[in-house]
Amino acid sequence: xxxxxxxxxxxxxxxxxxxxxxxxxxxxxxxxxxxxxxxxxxxxxxxxxxxxxxxxxxxxxxxxxxxxxxxxxxxxxxxxxxxxxxxxxxxxxxxxxxxxxxxxxxxxxxxxxxxxxxxxxxxxxxxxxxxxxxxxxxxxxxxxxxxxxxxxxxxxxxxxxxxxxxxxxxxxxxxxxxxxxxxxxxxxxxxxxxxxxxxxxxxxxxxxxxxxxxxxxxxxxxxxxxxxxxxxxxxxxxxxxxxxxxxxxxxxxxxxxxxxxxxxxxxxxxxxxxxxxxxxxxxxxxxxxxxxxxxxxxxxxxxxxxxxxxxxxxxxxxxxxxxxxxxxxxxxxxxxxxxxxxxxxxxxxxxxxxxxxxxxxxxxxxxxxxxxxxxxxxxxxxxxxxxxxxxxxxxxxxxxxxxxxxxxxxxxxxxxxxxxxxxxxxx
Ligand code: GLC
Numbered sequence: 001x002x003x004x005x006x007x008x009x010x011x012x013x014x015x016x017x018x019x020x021x022x023x024x025x026x027x028x029x030x031x032x033x034x035x036x037x038x039x040x041x042x043x044x045x046x047x048x049x050x051x052x053x054x055x056x057x058x059x060x061x062x063x064x065x066x067x068x069x070x071x072x073x074x075x076x077x078x079x080x081x082x083x084x085x086x087x088x089x090x091x092x093x094x095x096x097x098x099x100x101x102x103x104x105x106x107x108x109x110x111x112x113x114x115x116x117x118x119x120x121x122x123x124x125x126x127x128x129x130x131x132x133x134x135x136x137x138x139x140x141x142x143x144x145x146x147x148x149x150x151x152x153x154x155x156x157x158x159x160x161x162x163x164x165x166x167x168x169x170x171x172x173x174x175x176x177x178x179x180x181x182x183x184x185x186x187x188x189x190x191x192x193x194x195x196x197x198x199x200x201x202x203x204x205x206x207x208x209x210x211x212x213x214x215x216x217x218x219x220x221x222x223x224x225x226x227x228x229x230x231x232x233x234x235x236x237x238x239x240x241x242x243x244x245x246x247x248x249x250x251x252x253x254x255x256x257x258x259x260x261x262x263x264x265x266x267x268x269x270x271x272x273x274x275x276x277x278x279x280x281x282x283x284x285x286x287x288x289x290x291x292x293x294x295x296x297x298x299x300x301x302x303x304x305x306x307x308x309x310x311x312x313x314x315x316x317x318x319x320x321x322x323x324x325x326x327x328x329x330x331x332x333x334x335x336x337x338x339x340x341x342x343x344x345x346x347x348x349x350x351x352x353x354x355x356x357x358x359x360x361x362x363x364x365x366x367x368x369x370x371x372x373x374x375x376x377x378x379x380x381x382x383x384x385x386x387x388x389x390x391x392x393x394x395x396x397x398x399x400x401x402x403x404x405x406x407x408x409x410x411x412x413x414x415x416x417x418x419x420x421x422x423x424x425x426x427x
Pocket of ligand 1: 035
């Protein structure tokens with residue numbers, strides 16, 4: 001089986017745990033129409049201020065979020081400490097654009113960290129190196145002021161050197177003020193992305209080398225993602241809103257990876273978005289990911305009140321109900337070297353091979369070349385035996401199959417779980 005390239009930080013827990021929760025929360029929960037609303041609608045500071053002035057998530061109860069995450073089978077969490085809008089969820093010494101200056105008036109991160117740790121989850125921070133509010137951050141392709149006629153003038157005096165220092169100061173706060181942090185998820189670089197003469201941004205702008213050196217010094221075990229435009233410094237890659245069909249590689253080498261996904265088409269709370277994924281899609285995304293040796297970071301976007309939308313809770317419950325019976329085929333598992341039968345995905349942990357049946361066949365599940373390899377087969381949801389059929393080579397031939405094919409005899413009716421799983425005990 002594949003062993004991915006070694007990481008700088010400690011990835012041993014990460015490749016075991018496989019399933020985490022992403023939390024996108026900020027002022028954008030109030031407009032409730034995508035976390036990029038400032039950029040998309042070209043909203044200036046004055047007009048965006050209304051959300052700051054009314055930020056008061058009185059129902060914030062991170063213990064409840066943490067409980068739902070743990071029950072869903074998630075083992076770690078990554079919280080947006082600051083998204084592109086620049087608003088900080090903690091009491092940073094380096095800005096007034098932070099939660100403690102809103103009507104809510106209290107730090108959100110310490111109680112969050114405590115709640116999730118209390119449920120046994122590891123904690124990571126997302127930090128946006130993009131900042132549409134900071135006065136030194138130069139206007140570029142995504143900035144809400146990009147189409148101002150006097151953009152050249154507006155950029156005068158802005159100083160990315162000072163901004164890079166601000167980033168280091170803030171990341172230092174995050175990595176020293178909240179105990180052990182397991183993941184730092186920085187977002188994002190776009191060095192070639194020019195817009196009307198405004199250059200993109202990357203490692204030079206963030207001073208990524210200095211930033212990474214500081215991160216490694218403060219939290220040597222931390223896992224750092226790959227969005228600082230410094231590929232060799234990254235511990236894991238982050239395909240977003242796509243489902244890899246194989247194990248991702250960098251320079252030909254398999255790497256630790258995590259895909260981040262949403263329940264619907266937005267990261268921040270989006271009231272009117274309706275492309276919510278079906279239960280089958282949700283479970284298949286998790287299964288597909290682990291079957292390709294990766295992790296799934298599934299996002300929730302809490303509301304302006306600090307609660308989780310019922311649609312998000314329902315989606316978490318889909319994971320809860322499935323994971324309660326099937327987590328064994330996720331935790332500690334990875335891509336298998338065996339070839340899956342039609343419409344199936346395989347994960348493996350040592351001598352246990354897990355067959356996830358995405359479309360229910362009638363009535364054999366066929367494994368070419370595996371006739372002698374399996375000692376016993378049983379469903380994960382109830383432990384019941386799945387009989388290995390004594391199918392003769394003559395019969396196999398009549399079915400168009402090769403000798404040596406293992407045939408599992410399935411019940412006609414699919415078990416009442418979203419994706420049934422059979423555990424094969426390999427000889
Ligand atoms: C992005 C987006 C964003 C989201 C992130 C999650 O690059 O800018 O809003 O936070 O991906 O992966």
